[in-house]
Amino acid sequence: MKHMLIMRATQTAADAYAETDFEAVINAMGAYNESMINAGVLVAGDGLAPEPGYVVDFNGEAPVVSDGPYGEIHELFNGFWIVQTATAEEALEWAKRAPLTRGSKLEVRRVTDESDFADFADNEYIEKEKGWRADQAQ
Template sequence: MRFMMIVKASKDSEAGTMPKEQMEQMFAEMKKYNDELKETGVLVAVGGLHPSSNGIRILYPVPGEPPTIEEGPFTEIKELVAGYWFIDVNSREEAIEWAMRAPDPHGLGEGQIELRQVFE
C-alpha cells in the first residue's frame, strides 16, 4: 500500500524563514528519519517544495471552457503543502506508525502531516 505523507505549510515555510540553528537541527533530524525510511525499503520518494509565491494554479471554473492560470502566493497557508514523502507499506497502521515517528517538519511545534493513501 502506498501512502503520501503531506507536510502542511507554515508561515515560516511560506516566507522561507527559520533561525539557522533550528534549521540545522531540523535537517539533521529529517536526514536521520529519511535514512531510516530508505534502509527499511519503505521510502519511494521525498521532497520539499518552494513557497507558494513561486507556484501556479490551473483552475477549471467552467465545465467545457479552457482553464485559467492563477499565480502565487496563495493565501490559505493551512491548506498549502510544503513537502511530502511517498512510502510503500503493508498496512494503514504501518503508515500511521511511520508518520508518527517523523520529526516535526517545521521544528517549531507548528508541524502538521496529512496521511493519504494513493490509489493503486
C-alpha cells in the first residue's frame, strides 16, 4: 500500500529551520531519502518552494485564484514523500525517522487504490485510469 508523508510546518519549526545550516539539512534529507531508496520503499518525493504559489478557491460560483499558498504558517504544505509499504505501521515508522526540525509535523495518509473503487469497476473513467497508469509507467 502507498502512503503520502506530508511535511507541515509550525512557527517553532520555521524558527528552528532558520537557525540550521542549509548544507546540514541537505545532507540529512539526502541520507533519509537514500535509506528509503535502499529499502525499496520510496516511490516519489519533493520539497515545495514557498513562492510563487496560488490558491484556487471553489467556495463561490466561479473559482477564484489568489496568491498563496496560505497566510498562516501552520497551513503550509512544505513537501512530501510517497512510500510503498506492506502496512500503515511501516509507513509510520518511516515517517518517524524523517530528519525534521522541532515543531515540524508529518501527516501520513493512505493513497487510494483500485480497491477503493471496487463498486465502480465498470465505470468508464476507472477503466481509462488503468490505461493511463500503465502508459505513465512506461
